[in-house]
Amino acid sequence: MGTSTSLGRMHEVDLPGGRIRYHDTGAGAPVVFVHGLLVNADLWRKVVPAIAAAGYRCLTPDLPLGSHSIPVPDADLTPTGVADLIAAFLQQLDLTDVTIVANDTGGAITQVLLTRKPDRIGRVVLASVDSYEGFLPQPFTALPLLARIPGSIRPLTEAMRIRALHRLPLAFGWVAKRPVPPEIADSYLLPSRNSAAIRKDLRRFLKSVHRRYTLEAAAHFPSIEIPVLIAWAREDKIFPVSFAERLAEDLPNATLRLIDDSYTFLPEDQPELLTETILEFTRLHATP
Template identity: 60%
Template sequence: MKQIGRRHSANLGSVHEVELTHGRIRYYDTGEGPPVVFVHGFMMNANTWRNVVPNVAAAGHRCIAPDLPLGAHSIPVPAADLTPPGVADLLADLLDNLDLTDVTLVANDSGGVVAQCLLTRNPDRVARVVFASVDCYEAFPPTRYNWLTKAIRIPGVTRAVTEIIRVRALQRLPFTFGPATKRPIPDDVMDSFLLPSRHSAAIRADLSRFVARGVNNKFTLDVVPEFASITKPILVAWAREDRLVPVEYGQRLANDLPNATLVLIDDSRMLLQEDQPDALSDVVIEFLRQHATR
């Protein structure tokens, strides 16, 4: 299968590839100690965690950041089920393959949908979760991105969408990446997100399948009845100025999950790891300290 060259930060650690039941994925690994697995969102990859991973690793944790097949991955997975439950099963397969236990998940954006599905399907290896401004309830996709998901569902349009988004001047508009951060994402990081789908028809096919089959709030609403039975410690860390999934959704998550705590982070929109990586790192590290396995 065709693979696209890596553009990820060295902060993420060593790069590895693993053959799972339904496809091969790439992941990054650094640090030692109890494992923390970082779950990115749609049209992003592990590189979005480049400024959080070093802080958490320095606090005494092994940090693992996979490139999940959500549109910015490098290795096509044509046999994978690219719905949120399917990607959750792929992530569970990775945890099994690496024999990780006592895992902390840190999820952002639509990675939070994957984490919600994992908690309701294969929770045994997961001990605690951080939901950092995530899609949930009715907000999958967020309203501002309805146009994108509708466009990608039209046959042949995915390539046009990826070509449009590559234009630097368009990346800060209200219907692209603009609402996701208060500050522009660096050009090299944007390239790491967008070049795989521009350069590979197979990656675009994966992207189209995920949107067509998986981006639907049916999946986020289906897991809600299970929330009351999830007693693992959960940190709901929300951007106070999130314009895509407003803070009311974070409050709702914290209310519905029995062992959840809500923390608000200032001066950030949805991508906390881009706008406020140090503040996010601090609340994650404190949460890990408070809920360490004795």
């Protein structure tokens, strides 16, 4: 849905398998923001304005991960398929020397992208992400199994009508330290609640999620020369800091930064600190 005006104008682009929406604002070297499961471009609404103001072009696609508004029945929604969709997005818009900033499930997909089609990518920020054996992590490990049962997603999306449930671990309780504003929660949850076609896309992605994708990507880490910033929530409840340390060790050109007073949704809980960390990293690794 990506409705936030701070993200810039909304556009649509046709990619192999379907059409996606994206926001575009600012001018300069491109930064592409990759969200995770059951959220959309709105996740980045507090980060994009400051990055754009610092002289970057910020692009925030709504990926088909359950909070998108255009169904993509013909798209490959496996983790490799979604990674290839991002690669096609970069190619279609002719973006080069791109900084990819990813959070949560988007980080797992970015690791797959990085080890499959890295040629347009200049640097990467992994901000509290799925990795290694943690794709999907607790308490979300049952979702891929649940998705195999026909009709199983609808009751979940209906239950989320109850705002009080948003603070539960299976909703936003363990990913956002502070309550997600109601209009943003609606932007995330209404697409799958209102559209059977969107639920079908979500099911297809969930059914394919497996740690073999992140473990396979990790096997290729030693050959990745691209600079990677690992920005991690020190208090993360679902991605332990030990995963961040492991990524920092396995990626040859990695920097680790821990961010205080936040859970997984760093762009929601600590947008200013995350923005500062991203800008410091992009300046340090700017292409001469």
